[in-house]
Amino acid sequence: MVDAIWKYLEEVPDPEIPVISVIDLGVVRAVELLEPTRVRVTITPTYSGCPAMNEISMGIRLKLMEKGFDGIEVVEQLSPAWTTDWLSEAGKEKMKAYGIAPPVETSQEGGLFAGELGIACPQCGSTQTELVSQFGSTACKALYQCQACREPFDYFKCHH
Amino acid sequence: MHTDSPHFKDFILHLADTNLILAQRLCEWCGHGPILEQDIALSNIALDLLGQASNYYGYAADLLGGDATADSLAMLRGERAYKNLLLVELPNGDFGRTVSKQFFFESFQELFLEKLMRSKDLRLRGIAEKALKETKYHLSWSSEWMIRLGDGTQESHDRMQQAVDYLLPFLGELFLPSEYEHELIKAGLIPNPNDFKARWEEKVRDVLSEATIEAEFPHKQVQKGGKQGVHTEYMGYILAELQFMQRSYPGLEW
Numbered sequence: 001m002v003d004a005i006w007k008y009l010e011e012v013p014d015p016e017i018p019v020i021s022v023i024d025l026g027v028v029r030a031v032e033l034l035e036p037t038r039v040r041v042t043i044t045p046t047y048s049g050c051p052a053m054n055e056i057s058m059g060i061r062l063k064l065m066e067k068g069f070d071g072i073e074v075v076e077q078l079s080p081a082w083t084t085d086w087l088s089e090a091g092k093e094k095m096k097a098y099g100i101a102p103p104v105e106t107s108q109e110g111g112l113f114a115g116e117l118g119i120a121c122p123q124c125g126s127t128q129t130e131l132v133s134q135f136g137s138t139a140c141k142a143l144y145q146c147q148a149c150r151e152p153f154d155y156f157k158c159h160h
Numbered sequence: 161m162h163t164d165s166p167h168f169k170d171f172i173l174h175l176a177d178t179n180l181i182l183a184q185r186l187c188e189w190c191g192h193g194p195i196l197e198q199d200i201a202l203s204n205i206a207l208d209l210l211g212q213a214s215n216y217y218g219y220a221a222d223l224l225g226g227d228a229t230a231d232s233l234a235m236l237r238g239e240r241a242y243k244n245l246l247l248v249e250l251p252n253g254d255f256g257r258t259v260s261k262q263f264f265f266e267s268f269q270e271l272f273l274e275k276l277m278r279s280k281d282l283r284l285r286g287i288a289e290k291a292l293k294e295t296k297y298h299l300s301w302s303s304e305w306m307i308r309l310g311d312g313t314q315e316s317h318d319r320m321q322q323a324v325d326y327l328l329p330f331l332g333e334l335f336l337p338s339e340y341e342h343e344l345i346k347a348g349l350i351p352n353p354n355d356f357k358a359r360w361e362e363k364v365r366d367v368l369s370e371a372t373i374e375a376e377f378p379h380k381q382v383q384k385g386g387k388q389g390v391h392t393e394y395m396g397y398i399l400a401e402l403q404f405m406q407r408s409y410p411g412l413e414w
Contacts, residue, residue, distance in 0.1 A: 048290050049211020078215065079286030081293065112304050133197045134297045135204035143197060159293055 005031045005039060005064070012063050015055040016138055019094045022056055026086025029077055038071030039064060044082045046159070047139040084159045096122050101144065101155040121146035122153050129153075162281065162349055167340035169223050170243060171350060172284075173233070174338070174387055176216035177244035180234055181395075182265065183209040184402055185252055194255050201301060205262065208294040215287045235406040239395055243338075246386035247330040249394050256309050256316065257323035263302035264327060267364055268334050268353070269295045275351035284350075303367050310371025317372060324373050332382030341387070 009031070012022045022028055022043070030042040041060055045053050057074045064072045084103040092102035099122050107116040115131030126148035134157075136143040141154040162168055186206035193199025217230035224233075247265065252258045273295060276288040309316040335353045337345060344350040361377045368375050385391065405412055 045211070045290075047208060047211060048215055048287075048294060049207040049209070051207070078290060079282070081286070081289045112300060112307070115300075133201050134301045135197075135201035137200070139204055139207055139294075143200075157297070 002031050002033050005033070005041075005067075008063055008067050009041070009060060012056070012059040015052045015059070017095060017098065017100065019098045020091045022060065024088045024091025024094065026088065026091075027056065027082060028060075034073075035071065037069050038073075039069050040073040040075060042075050042077050044077050044080075046082050050139060082159070084156065087156075095156060099123070099153065100141065101153055103156045103158045105158065107158060115142065115144075116155075116158060119144055119155050121149060121151065123151045124149040162344075162347060163223055165343070167343040168281075168349070169220060170338075170340040171344055172216050172220045172223065173241075174243035174340075176213045176220060176233070177242045178248055179209045179213035179216065180402075181242070181244045181398060182248035183207075183213060184398055185248065185250075186258070186262075188252055189258065198255070202258070205298050205301070208298065212287065212291045212294070215290070219283055219287070231406070235403050239391060239399055240389040242391065242395070242399075243387050243389055244391075245330075245333050246383055246392055247327070247333065249386070249392055249398060250327070250330065251394060253323060253326070254319055255305075256319040257326060259302050259305040259309065260320065260323040260327055262298065263306050263367065264331055264334075264364070266295055266299040266302055267367075268360055270299055271356040271360055271363075272351060272353060275356070279349055279351075281349060306367050306371045306373070310368070310373045320371065320373055324368070324375050328375060328379040329381035329383045332379060333384045333386060336382065336384055336387075338387040 006023065006028075009028055010021045010023045014020050014022060014025050025046070027043050027046060028041060029044050030040075032040045034040055041064075043053070043056060043060070053076065060074055061072050085105065087103065095102045101119050101122045104116060104119060107118055110117045113131075115134065118127045119129050120127050121129055124146060126146055128147040129144045130147055132143040132145050132152065134142050136154045140156060140159070142157050143152060144155045145152045183206040186202050186209070189199065189202040191199065193202055213234065214230055217233045220233055221228040221230050247261065250261065270292070273288045273292040277285050277292065279285050279288070306320070310320040311317070335357050337352065341350065345352045365375075365377070
């Protein structure tokens with residue numbers, strides 16, 4: 001039954017990047033079945049101030065109600081801290097298809113002014129990309145620009 | 161139990177208040193940034209800090225019990241109850257001063273949170289661990305701007321030098337533990353910032369020198385009082401704006 005619940009949660013999208021689920025995002029840390037229709041889901045925030053957590057919590061609640069549960073508890077857990085290591089591979093592929101460059105876990109830190117090196121442009125694939133700002137459209141993303149095709153794009157920042 | 165100690169609660173509030181007031185100041189830039197990407201950057205940094213404040217306020221509310229909630233602590237206390245650093249209540253000034261303030265704050269935070277992550281208090285560790293990851297981005301952003309503007313045009317350089325001169329008297333408070341901090345340092349619960357003061361000065365000097373900005377450490381003036389609730393004249397105005405809605409419509413929620 002717990003396995004089934006994990007599967008249901010794959011239908012809960014991330015509010016900001018709707019092509020990926022909260023499972024892809026790695027924010028669901030535990031699922032406990034307390035009684036036949038009572039469940040506790042533990043989630044962890046991506047960034048301290050992430051405004052999407054309320055919506056994610058609500059999304060989980062509504063999805064599980066839809067599936068027939070009536071006692072749903074969603075609790076937040078800060079530690080261990082969320083890291084981009086917890087993003088699923090499938091999630092990263094979906095992000096890229098959506099136009100957001102997924103985090104490159106093996107990227108080299110370029111130091112000041114360079115950001116992470118070798119980030120591939122999601123439009124044309126070139127790695128001739130430049131950091132514009134460490135802060136993009138949301139807390140988790142940075143703004144890059146491709147020097148080959150000149151398109152700007154969001155990069156999902158490595159968070160270790 | 162260390163969590164029963166009023167010193168511990170005061171310290172958590174100091175951390176919460178410092179982050180809240182700095183976030184509030186940064187939000188004043190929203191819609192007024194020099195260019196769109198930097199307007200967004202300032203708001204994003206503010207959001208991170210507000211999230212951290214929220215984590216600390218949540219902890220303080222749990223410790224205080226009774227009616228206390230994260231919201232009531234953030235929005236409804238009187239001026240003398242806030243324990244933020246004086247540094248964070250100073251006006252934003254121009255972009256140069258905002259960036260300099262952020263740089264001094266985040267360079268301190270990086271070293272401080274690294275140590276706070278080893279506190280015996282597990283909940284503090286959890287908050288610090290998350291906050292540190294975000295701090296690193298704030299620090300690289302602000303360091304880059306120090307250098308771009310300091311080693312920029314004559315005008316940007318002059319403004320940066322003025323900004324740093326203005327802020328220097330307020331940095332001493334970072335390394336002046338309050339009475340409640342002293343007690344917690346003795347109990348091994350929180351780091352003593354003086355343990356990493358030399359390292360902080362070194363890192364700060366590196367960036368300032370690349371930015372071609374002059375600064376003397378330690379600075380002869382040390383403005384203090386924020387940690388004890390004795391604030392600058394600016395604090396009243398900040399709180400008036402921050403608290404207006406909750407005081408006008410008690411219990412207001414989104």
